[in-house]
Amino acid sequence: MVVSWWCSASNLAWSWTWRPYLGVWLFVAALVAGYLAVLARMGPRFAPEKPRATGLQLASYLTGVAVLWIASDWPIGTLGSGYLLSVHTLQYALYCLVAPPLLLLGIPQWLILGVEHAAPRLWRVLRFLANPLVALLIFNVVLLGSHTQQVIDGIRPSQLGSFAVDMAWLAGGLALWWPVIAPVPAVSRLSYPWKFGYLFISTILPTVPSAFLVFADHPLYALYELAPRVNGISAVDDQLVAGIAMKVLGDVIVWTAMIVVAIRWVRSEAEEDRMERGVSG
Template identity: 50%
Template sequence: MSWWCAAQGSIWEWSWRPYVGVWLMVAVLVIARLAAAKLLRSPDPERESSGLGVYLAGVLVLWLAADWPIGPLGAGYLLSVHTVQYMLFAFVAPPLLISGTPTWLLRGLIKPRWAHWLARTLSLPLVAFAFFNIVLLATHLPGVVDGFTTSQLGSFAVDMSWLAAGLVFWWPILGPLPELEPLPYPGRMVYLIANVFIPTVPAAFLTFARYPIYSLYELAPPIGGLSAIEDQQIAGLIMKTVGGIIVLGIASVLFYKWSRSEDGEMTAGFHLPPSSHPG
């Protein structure tokens, strides 16, 4: 029984393996959410139940990304699956976790002065932009991938850094607390579109490199007849397309909401003159 997924160097077998650390992470996230809701008491129980469903969906995504088979496949066998893990940790789970956490609970979490300062700092668009992309580039350096994913602690650190970066990245877009000064709709769209281009840098290296970049995946026992180069090219395409589709999709939703809000303001400010037709 292992604590977290890490590269093993052995031939892959389709036999289930337990990872205690993954189960513990899921249990902590679920219990903490339920306990906080009970202690702080939701002012709107009906809305709380729907938000809890979204939050649990985010936890489920984390579970799928970290547990068998995606976790061990990504940690030591296929770079393409490793990239899918990154997408799940950084692009899919964080929006669900943020959207599923109600404002009253978030206010309780940042009530301490230090927590409010930290949340305020990390929610600044430039800070969030820099933090997210530095983590993206750093965790895909050959030295980090080859060095960290060979140990359970290192693999855990990489996965949690993706999750933390994802939460910071999505907060300026989805953060519901007005006291943290969220971006207006046009600013959110610019922020999202700007983040589309940075992942294309490592994606280009993965797609167009003539040799395997990571020795870990080059020397890993082959699966499904894929060569290391083919696996690497698939990983590059996933990083380039999937993240862009998610970001541009949410940008489209924001544009729709912005246009609706603008139309609503115009309608609210437009008053029809009283009819002059004799009654």
């Protein structure tokens, strides 16, 4: 059995036979080991009390890593990188919209505060990235750039190119969610209404590639048009599903986050009211 480094296009007919990808396993192992190493190394300096990460933070981070693993490995990684555009879109949603918020929710507050003191330059970068305009710019450049024909037909077919696209999605997703989920107010000062509006705005531009996919006369990407067929799904139907999925999946995920923001907003207002009544009473 051939062990590949990363999922990419191949001329092999699709089969439901498992294929191993060494790079994916190393990537997942590095994410877990890196997280635990940072907690162990920085914890004694910045968080003497244990536990250094709550159970919820740990669970959130590991779930985020698991999502990345599912998105990268066989079969989703294999199908999405070389056979079906619709699965490529699912990968995009997992990489950009599902995994990043889970990973960010897994970062303890003391760790970010520790960065301010241990690595002030990185702290400034984190604050810069928490600017919603910067974050939206990065996310939308990644989204649009990674769906150009040049990238999908020119870069995506190789293992390194596929890896680069996946990492760009992850970076774009982390940038998108950072202003909303940054665990330290000093990094992101967005109020609840601004977070709500920011998330809403983030759903606008993905409509463009989605519409192109849905309304195109012919398949847009040679990579998926000329790939061996999977279960007889035509390239046109695949592209149609991809276009709809890009919009629907993205909207469902971001609107769910908006609902969470709205609930927290209402709760915080109610809390303030209660405190005001308590003070005046």
